[in-house]
Amino acid sequence: MQEEGQGRRGSTPPAAKDRAGSAQAASTQGEGGPGWRADRGPRLVSSLLPQITRPAFKKRSPAAAQLIADWAAIVGPVVAAQTVPRNVSAGTLTIACSGPVAMELQYLAPQLIGRINTAMGQALVQKLRFVQAALKPPTPRPQKPKPMALPERVEASLEQVADPELREALARLAQGVYRGRR
Template identity: 55%
Template structure:
């Protein structure tokens, strides 16, 4: 039995939520990308992501070791750097801004803000030494060729990961 409200009116059942709008016609992929990319670009602009990702290629290995791009906001690129490097970056600022803008393809950076807060990057771990490939698995009922060689090598790796030789 349902309870009725005390004011004498019957409560109406809650309306079901409206269904999302659907596009029943074909649309280009370019029309869908803004809706998909918007959440990602709220945190970082595409130019900032490109600058951060390609920093070593843009400024060179020497400056990349001593600086880290922190963020890009309203045309101001904030760079974290070690103390002595800040003075050098002030003198190199016009050339550095030109390099960054050429890499981005437009005038994304108008000025630099230098912050002396560089935390040294951890040294990259040395890659593990290469081991000799395991012996290929025999596949007697296949004709010779590159497919048989690839499958034999794949079988050897699978067998190696499973712990069998």
């Protein structure tokens, strides 16, 4: 039998039962904020995640976000350079591209749909919809700066280093330091 004041495991202690009405009101916005429950302390993060992620997932599902993030790896660099996935809705993937590219992709639609669904691990896309849009040209990669002449004092210090790998690493470091001083 259980002694007085010692309830079943997980049950509310008698003193807390008196505050039960106010504890529920405070459970969502108690002293500690929205993640704090006055009757039992902090809430688990897992119980808060649905409330936090619901607005983001209404705009874009996790699968659609992954598709957009992995677009270049899924369709290849050539197609990815000419297209931008915009939206996935009811099994239809909307792709922005130029007119001629849209015509070419219509012929490749079955292969693209197969690649997308294979990469996503589910039948996410059944149909492709093309929207003509001017795409920004890809930004060119910055070119490597040309090596510059180091001050004689630095060159003399580098010549004293015996290890060739260390000397080369220090020379690259000095190049970066002096390049920034221009």
